[in-house]
Amino acid sequence: MLFTSYQFIGFVILLVALYYVLPKKAKWPLLLLGSYVFYFFAGWKFLFYIAGVTVITYVAALLISRNKNRADARFAELKALEKSGEGAPEECGKEARKRYKESQKKKRRRIMGVGITIALLILAVVKYTNFTIHNINGLLSAFGSSQRIGFLTIALPMGISFYTFQAVSYVIDVYRERHEAQKNFFKYALFVGFFPQLVQGPISRYGDLAKELFTPHPFNGRVLERGLERVIWGYFKKVVIADRILTAVNTMIDTPENYKGVYVFLVMMFYALELYADFTGGIDITIGIAEMLGIPMKENFERPFFSKNIAEYWRRWHITMGTWFTDYIFYPISVSGPMLKLGKWSRKHLGEKVGKRIPVYLASFIVWFTTGIWHGASWNFIVWGLGNFVVIMISQELEPLYRRFHKRFHTDGSTTYKTFQVGRTVLLMSALRLFDCYRDVPLTFKMFGTMFTTWNWKSFGNGTLLELGLVRSDYVILGLGTILLIVVSMIGRSGSVRDKMEKKIPFAGRWAIFYVLTLVIIVFGAYGLGYDAAQFIYNQF
Amino acid sequence: MDELIAILQEIHPDVDYETATNLVDGKILDSFDIISLVGEIADKFDVVISAEHMIPENFNSAQALWNLILTLEDDD
Amino acid sequence: MSEEQNTRKNKCKRVALVLALLVLSALLTYAVDLLLRPKYMGEVTEGALTAEYYQAKGRHQVLFVGDCEVYENFSTVQLWREFGINSFIRGGAQQLVWQSYYLLEDALRYETPDVVVFNVLSLMYNEPQNEAYNRMALDGMRWNSSKWNAIKASMCEDENMIDYIFPILRYHSRWNELTSEDFKYWFTKDTVSFNGYYLRTEIMPAGEMPPARPLADPKFGDYAMAYLDLMTELCQEKGIKLVLIKSPSLYPHWYEEWDEQMVEYAKAHDLLYINMLNIAESEIGIDYNVDTYDAGLHMNVTGAEKCASFLGKILVEKYGITSARGDKKLEAYWAEVEKRYDEAKNA
Numbered sequence: 001m002l003f004t005s006y007q008f009i010g011f012v013i014l015l016v017a018l019y020y021v022l023p024k025k026a027k028w029p030l031l032l033l034g035s036y037v038f039y040f041f042a043g044w045k046f047l048f049y050i051a052g053v054t055v056i057t058y059v060a061a062l063l064i065s066r067n068k069n070r071a072d073a074r075f076a077e078l079k080a081l082e083k084s085g086e087g088a089p090e091e092c093g094k095e096a097r098k099r100y101k102e103s104q105k106k107k108r109r110r111i112m113g114v115g116i117t118i119a120l121l122i123l124a125v126v127k128y129t130n131f132t133i134h135n136i137n138g139l140l141s142a143f144g145s146s147q148r149i150g151f152l153t154i155a156l157p158m159g160i161s162f163y164t165f166q167a168v169s170y171v172i173d174v175y176r177e178r179h180e181a182q183k184n185f186f187k188y189a190l191f192v193g194f195f196p197q198l199v200q201g202p203i204s205r206y207g208d209l210a211k212e213l214f215t216p217h218p219f220n221g222r223v224l225e226r227g228l229e230r231v232i233w234g235y236f237k238k239v240v241i242a243d244r245i246l247t248a249v250n251t252m253i254d255t256p257e258n259y260k261g262v263y264v265f266l267v268m269m270f271y272a273l274e275l276y277a278d279f280t281g282g283i284d285i286t287i288g289i290a291e292m293l294g295i296p297m298k299e300n301f302e303r304p305f306f307s308k309n310i311a312e313y314w315r316r317w318h319i320t321m322g323t324w325f326t327d328y329i330f331y332p333i334s335v336s337g338p339m340l341k342l343g344k345w346s347r348k349h350l351g352e353k354v355g356k357r358i359p360v361y362l363a364s365f366i367v368w369f370t371t372g373i374w375h376g377a378s379w380n381f382i383v384w385g386l387g388n389f390v391v392i393m394i395s396q397e398l399e400p401l402y403r404r405f406h407k408r409f410h411t412d413g414s415t416t417y418k419t420f421q422v423g424r425t426v427l428l429m430s431a432l433r434l435f436d437c438y439r440d441v442p443l444t445f446k447m448f449g450t451m452f453t454t455w456n457w458k459s460f461g462n463g464t465l466l467e468l469g470l471v472r473s474d475y476v477i478l479g480l481g482t483i484l485l486i487v488v489s490m491i492g493r494s495g496s497v498r499d500k501m502e503k504k505i506p507f508a509g510r511w512a513i514f515y516v517l518t519l520v521i522i523v524f525g526a527y528g529l530g531y532d533a534a535q536f537i538y539n540q541f
Numbered sequence: 542m543d544e545l546i547a548i549l550q551e552i553h554p555d556v557d558y559e560t561a562t563n564l565v566d567g568k569i570l571d572s573f574d575i576i577s578l579v580g581e582i583a584d585k586f587d588v589v590i591s592a593e594h595m596i597p598e599n600f601n602s603a604q605a606l607w608n609l610i611l612t613l614e615d616d617d
Numbered sequence: 618m619s620e621e622q623n624t625r626k627n628k629c630k631r632v633a634l635v636l637a638l639l640v641l642s643a644l645l646t647y648a649v650d651l652l653l654r655p656k657y658m659g660e661v662t663e664g665a666l667t668a669e670y671y672q673a674k675g676r677h678q679v680l681f682v683g684d685c686e687v688y689e690n691f692s693t694v695q696l697w698r699e700f701g702i703n704s705f706i707r708g709g710a711q712q713l714v715w716q717s718y719y720l721l722e723d724a725l726r727y728e729t730p731d732v733v734v735f736n737v738l739s740l741m742y743n744e745p746q747n748e749a750y751n752r753m754a755l756d757g758m759r760w761n762s763s764k765w766n767a768i769k770a771s772m773c774e775d776e777n778m779i780d781y782i783f784p785i786l787r788y789h790s791r792w793n794e795l796t797s798e799d800f801k802y803w804f805t806k807d808t809v810s811f812n813g814y815y816l817r818t819e820i821m822p823a824g825e826m827p828p829a830r831p832l833a834d835p836k837f838g839d840y841a842m843a844y845l846d847l848m849t850e851l852c853q854e855k856g857i858k859l860v861l862i863k864s865p866s867l868y869p870h871w872y873e874e875w876d877e878q879m880v881e882y883a884k885a886h887d888l889l890y891i892n893m894l895n896i897a898e899s900e901i902g903i904d905y906n907v908d909t910y911d912a913g914l915h916m917n918v919t920g921a922e923k924c925a926s927f928l929g930k931i932l933v934e935k936y937g938i939t940s941a942r943g944d945k946k947l948e949a950y951w952a953e954v955e956k957r958y959d960e961a962k963n964a
Contacts, residue, residue, distance in 0.1 A: 176593035332592035
């Protein structure tokens with residue numbers, strides 16, 4: 001069930017209606033049932049994966065939680081025994097208690113390790129087996145062997161990268177004592193499988209989402225309106241903009257030999273727009289649906305293209321993924337014992353300045369490598385991830401240079417300079433995204449190179465743009481749509497656009513605005529017969 | 542506490558750590574700073590700040606960080 | 618007024634406002650929907666045929682159902698002029714058997730004719746064929762269970778019921794193809810057919826037809842035949858005489874094996890089956906050099922008049938259909954149709 005399918009829209013209407021009609025007790029079970037129905041439509045076999053991951057992480061967290069409670073009780077008991085002088089001598093004293101505590105923590109750590117390893121292993125097997133085989137075969141042929149390993153036929157279960165990450169973060173957070181483990185299996189299953197976020201995130205944390213998920217929300221017209229507004233806006237981005245420009249992007253990347261030079265630049269810009277409209281639109285639909293049910297969700301984007309640099313961009317694009325990698329990969333690695341030792345060593349031997357960078361850069365490298373491969377099992381994504389790493393590192397290293405430049409020319413904070421920064425972010429990110437587009441890494445580099453060697457700027461004037469599968473009126477729609485996106489983004493800089501509308505525009509006026517927007521989606525949307533049902537780009541990850 | 546402030550000052554000399562309460566949220570400390578801070582603290586105070594303590598609330602002010610060190614030291 | 622009353626009043630006001638806005642939005646959307654639908658007025662006028670049935674006057678003594686071999690090959694005006702027969706053709710381009718069945722079922726909600734004439738060529742199709750033809754046949758139907766079932770029976774793989782319920786979902790992409798015709802016929806349409814007859818005046822002599830390819834399976838498909846059975850049953854139930862015909866079009870090729878099956882079917886169900894192809898020249902008087910507008914595939918107006926004369930005689934002689942003349946209203950209606958007909962014929 002794609003977000004853009006009639007079935008999905010019907011499904012959501014039915015679910016929201018039922019949610020408010022059903023008695024309090026039945027509300028969250030309805031969401032669980034709905035989520036599994038939704039997932040069933042993606043393929044009944046996939047249910048085993050999500051159920052499996054849910055069971056494993058549920059049990060692991062419960063064991064951790066139980067151990068913690070037992071250990072705490074025993075710890076208090078030991079203390080009391082010592083106080084009353086009845087404690088066994090080897091169990092007395094602060095040191096002994098500390099040892100006990102640590103041994104128990106180690107136990108919990110092991111449980112956590114087993115739990116998340118199994119969950120991640122499932123993800124790894126379905127996602128990376130064929131990629132690994134492919135690479136091994138490459139090596140075999142490089143060494144002159146004619147042996148080849150056959151590929152497995154595993155379909156990637158929808159959303160597995162997302163729900164596995166949610167489940168893993170839940171186990172770690174229980175271990176870290178951020179919150180208790182959920183005893184009710186079905187409630188936990190709802191957290192892992194809550195349907196709007198299954199397709200493409202956001203990657204929610206149990207601590208943020210769970211409470212609202214289980215709270216029965218009574219009907220509230222205002223909440224419903226706001227959720228619906230967001231859903232409509234999401235569909236506008238997805239159906240009117242992303243799915244329309246997709247045609248041109250695909251034309252250019254399907255036969256790259258015909259579209260060199262300036263077309264690569266076009267691919268860059270078009271794909272950036274497509275991905276932005278597709279992904280943020282999808283997230284708007286997700287968050288909007290949750291909002292209609294009275295469930296607030298974490299934001300996943302914060303006008304990312306207005307960022308001053310790539311590091312900032314990554315704090316504002318796909319936020320829940322970024323923080324996931326920071327909290328569960330970057331920090332654990334960078335503050336681990338060996339890493340701290342490495343830091344100490346490097347500072348001593350390479351000097352304070354260089355030395356302190358080594359562990360952070362190493363950890364960043366690992367984070368960006370995993371980020372890349374998480375996006376997809378291909379070298380394109382790995383190189384893309386590492387490309388981000390390189391750009392961030394370089395900009396970090398250039399920081400002093402920038403500072404000196406600003407001091408001298410007093411450019412810091414000026415509008416011109418800010419515009420330059422935003423333009424630079426857009427160009428850099430769009431260039432890196434070329435790895436999403438072309439078949440393999442060498443081709444991507446080659447195509448990127450043609451931008452500087454093939455000077456075919458005339459193509460803009462001679463009507464070739466109209467041979468990309470879009471007609472003049474499509475470009476008009478895209479242009480107007482993009483302007484609307486930018487304007488709404490600008491208004492959003494000083495706070496929620498919907499808040500502002502609610503304050504300034506009466507209900508009938510808001511209705512009119514969103515009615516027109518809906519009509520625009522229906523009429524100008526790129527859907528239905530004659531249009532390919534474009535899957536959400538992030539769906540495959 | 543003074544020792545901690547000294548470490549912090551080494552990283553960013555121009556910040557008033559007695560009053561600042563948004564070191565992370567205000568983006569004064571970046572991940573480089575935080576990581577080297579953890580290393581320094583491990584050296585000077587002999588406590589292990591592990592990943593589970595890596596939340597902004599623990600690093601937003603010198604006082605918060607100091608409290609964290611105290612709890613880690615006196616783990617009873 | 619108490620506070621409680623006040624909030625209740627506010628609530629009522631709110632609900633009223635929402636309802637009013639909903640109605641307004643629906644109306645506006647419907648208007649846009651109408652604008653975006655294909656009008657089938659200047660070009661591809663076949664698409665307008667289905668809807669025109671509801672505008673016709675009087676009880677039809679004879680109803681035709683079938684594909685282009687009925688709506689292009691029988692002049693309803695000739696039937697009226699020569700025999701006083703009030704007839705209507707519920708035919709459409711590549712109208713499939715199930716569509717003919719449901720269009721008949723739909724028509725029988727409004728009237729009970731004496732004779733139903735079904736052209737059997739479409740039995741060669743045993744499954745949904747083409748979305749565009751489906752839309753032309755079905756969009757013009759009024760909503761009832763017949764339409765619903767007709768759509769269900771006709772949908773191709775990539776089609777969706779909801780596209781029929783809300784045609785705007787299907788035709789929205791016409792926004793950049795809108796012409797002045799779409800605005801001219803936004804809310805009202807002209808009548809393009811003559812009681813379902815689609816008039817053509819050009820002449821193009823029939824030439825050599827491509828050789829008939831051997832049939833993989835000479836038997837008509839089960840799905841198609843099931844609907845013919847339904848049609849037979851429906852007519853029997855309502856006391857209507859069903860006549861099966863094979864119209865005198867030269868292409869698509871009408872195979873011996875198919876003809877035999879029809880002869881047998883007619884015998885088994887006590888129906889009249891007329892293969893007009895065999896007797897086109899000898900008895901009907903068709904001259905394939907002048908009576909067809911597209912080299913033998915379809916009749917032009919002279920051919921359609923000959924076919925109508927031939928069939929009309931049988932209807933009168935065999936089924937005792939009498940002239941409907943004398944009904945002032947009906948005569949006035951037909952006078953109008955005849956006027957248009959003669960204009961178009963002599964244009």
